[in-house]
Amino acid sequence: MAKRIAILGAGESGVGTAILAKQKDYEVFVSDFGKITETYKDVLENFEIEWEENQHTASKILNADVVMKSPGIPDKAPIIKQLKDNKVAIVSEIEFASEFTNATIIGITGSNGKTTVTRWTHHILKEGGLNASVGGNIGDSFAKQVALSPSENYVLELSSFQLDDIKNFRPHIAIITNITPDHLDRYDYDFSKYVASKFRITMNQTNDDYLIYDADNEAINDYLEAHTIQPKLVPFSTTKSLKYGAYIEHNELIINIDENKIHMPIDSLALKGTHNQKNAMASSSAAKMLKIRKQTIRESLANFQGVEHRLEHVLKINNVNYINDSKATNVNATFYALESMSSDTIWIVGGVDKGNDYSQLNALVNEKVKAIICLGVDNQKILKAFNNCVDIMVETQSMSEAIKIAYKIGERGDAVLLSPACASFDLFKNYEDRGRQFKEAVRLL
Incomplete structure (x- = not known):
């Protein structure tokens, strides 16, 4: 018998999940508490997926084998409470989609800089000739891409809300750009809960995987001191020289991850400001892990166009x-x-x-x-x-x-x-x- 999935929220991640689930022979039902845009309605109709708007019909949701919840729906929502009381499995789109791909995943989270690092990393991989797509919190949803345009490498921007509902999701390379107080209204105004949510990105990683992180960030350092995590740690810093990782010395960005060190004057980076030096280090460290050539990395750091609505x-x-x-x-x-x-x-x-x-x-x-x-x-x-x-x-x-x-x-x-x-x-x-x-x-x- 076909497995049944109920999808809450008919935005980009909900509709993407619906397409992938339909392709994998799930019985699919999409429910949105608000109005569904005409564009997404057309997609759902096109794929012959049952949907409802302006309500959640509990009887059609509670009988699902699994429920995909869009990241914007808080745990406090009545339907989520009902699902938890009935012990129905709730997953995020990222979790659901990752089960249907063997691609290399680079997952990027953090309070700031996520989009720039995601776009910049993708830019370097493309320039290096890799088959790579960008998704998660930006662009087409990860699930939709897995269904309709599979890639060998996915660079995913991940919010803490998306990470809150993962079970087995495992990026080969995780990047935490920084952690500062944000979205505290969703985490009971408890900063430590928000930090733990960001670190969920590493929870299924093994010692074959990597965590690239800002070694100048107090919240990240405190967490790493208090917890043992599996992946290999790859720090970056603008304030101290590192034996391993990426750092600044004599106005040069240095990436020292293997015997093939990269040196680049910070003046030649495409984007200015200390935070963009960090974004460049995070992106280039990930590219180095995937064996992109030094020259390509240097050129890509210099010719990147930046992100709309960010300085x-x-x-x-x-x-x-x-x-x-x-x-x-x-x-x-x-x-x-x-x-x-x-x-x-x-x-x-x-x-x-x-x-x-x-x-x-x-x-x-x-x-x-x-x-x-x-x-x-x-x-x-x-x-x-x-x-x-x-x-x-x-x-x-x-x-x-x-x-x-x-x-x-x-x-x-x-x-x-x-x-x-x-x-x-x-x-x-x-x-x-x-x-x-x-x-x-x-x-x-």
């Missing part, structure tokens, strides 16, 4: 630089953005606060920010945090208004930086929508 230069108008960093949805990401600013900055900040502590930004705001434009429904916390740091603070409710004010305040040589430090769901669909509205508003000036 993306939009336009220069009247000698004022407009920079889109909409992807900065937490304080740590904004810290990196402000740190990389070399001119007086008009900072656009705000949105849905995830339990942010803004105090770590005070020194940077004092040094670099001349005006703050709040862009959110509730800006009280931001106003309170920085009212002693800057003279100009303005509240706005729309992107076009924020940009018009920035344009008025901006003087020759300034930068206007959208780096919200918050989620976007109060005024925008998502961070991409927020970033695109920023770019559009700047172009209309």
Whole structure:
């Protein structure tokens, strides 16, 4: 008899899982508590997959052999509680898809830098002639690719939510870019639970596998001291020389993983800033593990294009630089953005606060920010945090208004930086929508 899978959430990961499950002869049912977009409905119809929207019919879900839960659905949701009470197995899309591929998997997690490292690693592998696809939290879902366009290597960006529901998922190379407080609302405001969630990426690794990690990150180092993990450790650092791993010395990035050391001047990296030196080290260490040639790695570190909505230069108008960093949805990401600013900055900040502590930004705001434009429904916390740091603070409710004010305040040589430090769901669909509205508003000036 065919196994039955119920899929909760008809977004990219849900629909991808449905396609793969159908291909593997599962009886498939897709249920979304909200509305399903027309595009995904068409796909489900096309593959003759049964679906429902605006509800979860318990009787059609609780009888499943396995349930795939989309990462956005919290454990507190009533249907999840029912499934757990009934002891129905719940897996993530990543877990389900990994059972149907023998490809080499590079899994990348962390509070910041995941997308850049994922894209950069993929770029180096492609330049090195490997058959490689990118997926997970970005692009086409991993499951859909396993079903419709299989690859020999997958570079997967993985959120902590995706890792929370894995059982046997095992990447050959795991990368933890860094761990700083984020999404604490999903982890009972307990940072140690969030850290443990990130480290789930290593839980099935063996000593044939690798963990590439930021050796300057306190939370990662504390965890590694307190726990024994199986994979071979490959550290990277911008503050200390390492006998093994990647580090900076005399303004050179050095990768010392095998007898074939790589040296590269940091000035020739495609992306600037300390955090991008780390992103480059993580990506190139992974490429080195997969035997990509030194010359290819060097060239790929120098010619990478970067990621949309991550410190993306939009336009220069009247000698004022407009920079889109909409992807900065937490304080740590904004810290990196402000740190990389070399001119007086008009900072656009705000949105849905995830339990942010803004105090770590005070020194940077004092040094670099001349005006703050709040862009959110509730800006009280931001106003309170920085009212002693800057003279100009303005509240706005729309992107076009924020940009018009920035344009008025901006003087020759300034930068206007959208780096919200918050989620976007109060005024925008998502961070991409927020970033695109920023770019559009700047172009209309």
